Amino acid sequence: MGDTLDYDEAEARQEEAIYRTPAAAARRERVRTLLAPEPGDTVLSIGCGPGFEPAEIGWAVGNEGHVHGIDRSEPMLELARERCAPLPQVTLSQGDADALPAADESVDRAVAVQVFEYLETVASAVSELNRVLQPGGSAVICDVDFSSLVWRSPNPERMARVLDAFDDHCPHPRLGSRLAPILREAGLAVDQVEPNTIVNNRLEAGTFAYHLMQFIEDYAADHGAIGRTAARAWADDLREQDARGETFFSFTQFCYLVHKPKTA
Numbered sequence: 001m002g003d004t005l006d007y008d009e010a011e012a013r014q015e016e017a018i019y020r021t022p023a024a025a026a027r028r029e030r031v032r033t034l035l036a037p038e039p040g041d042t043v044l045s046i047g048c049g050p051g052f053e054p055a056e057i058g059w060a061v062g063n064e065g066h067v068h069g070i071d072r073s074e075p076m077l078e079l080a081r082e083r084c085a086p087l088p089q090v091t092l093s094q095g096d097a098d099a100l101p102a103a104d105e106s107v108d109r110a111v112a113v114q115v116f117e118y119l120e121t122v123a124s125a126v127s128e129l130n131r132v133l134q135p136g137g138s139a140v141i142c143d144v145d146f147s148s149l150v151w152r153s154p155n156p157e158r159m160a161r162v163l164d165a166f167d168d169h170c171p172h173p174r175l176g177s178r179l180a181p182i183l184r185e186a187g188l189a190v191d192q193v194e195p196n197t198i199v200n201n202r203l204e205a206g207t208f209a210y211h212l213m214q215f216i217e218d219y220a221a222d223h224g225a226i227g228r229t230a231a232r233a234w235a236d237d238l239r240e241q242d243a244r245g246e247t248f249f250s251f252t253q254f255c256y257l258v259h260k261p262k263t264a
């Protein structure tokens with residue numbers, strides 16, 4: 001693992017297509033409901049990606065508020081700049097979750113959706129999050145656990161082999177079920193854990209299943225563990241199954257609402 005999220009311009013656009021899907025939009029709405037940003041709030045969007053997240057939170061905090069989106073990927077930030085251009089309350093900058101470009105106790109709320117599972121050092125990113133949050137401030141951290149993936153296939157052995165090899169695409173493919181102790185260790189209080197389950201019964205553009213299948217095929221082309229031919233056969237299984245109307249895909253992301261306790 002190591003370079004899964006080192007996007008070039010075309011890969012960033014491909015990822016942007018995933019964030020346009022109804023399932024991704026519904027997840028962002030769910031995260032915003034948990035985060036409950038208020039007009040005037042200062043919010044940090046960690047790993048803001050193509051900018052849907054800071055733009056939508058920008059609408060919620062209004063002109064009196066401020067959203068600072070940070071991402072380590074310049075091609076992602078380019079997309080985010082286009083998307084957030086009409087919103088003066090949103091600023092964007094290149095930065096790392098491990099060394100957040102924000103002063104101590106300077107933000108009311110923060111959000112990190114599907115970012116921490118890609119970091120080598122989750123504990124130091126969580127500690128950075130704790131540093132920048134104001135006492136009483138809150139955050140939502142959302143990560144997957146790939147064990148939650150139920151993906152029907154006519155060839156279960158091949159499916160198991162491919163998913164097993166795909167586990168290497170990020171350092172923490174099970175982080176979604178392991179975050180609470182890491183958050184508490186950093187001094188944050190865990191208030192709520194909400195599952196966000198995506199279910200698809202069609203394999204077509206716009207579904208999460210379709211885009212994950214493409215992502216796995218592309219990953220396989222660059223990484224020997226699966227191999228281009230095996231990945232193609234695996235995807236063909238899924239396409240043929242879909243033609244028979246037998247697609248079933250279910251995947252759960254876990255969203256943690258936390259706050260930084262006020263000291264007495």
Ligand SMILES: C[S@@+](CC[C@H](N)C(=O)[O-])C[C@H]1O[C@@H](n2cnc3c(N)ncnc32)[C@H](O)[C@@H]1O
Nearest residue numbers: 047048049053071072073076096097113114115
């Ligand atoms: C899967 S995308 C999620 C995008 C966004 N949070 C959303 O849900 O719409 C992960 C993003 O995290 C960014 N990222 C990965 N590692 C990072 C790091 N160490 N610091 C900052 N951003 C990072 C990637 O460049 C990518 O844009």
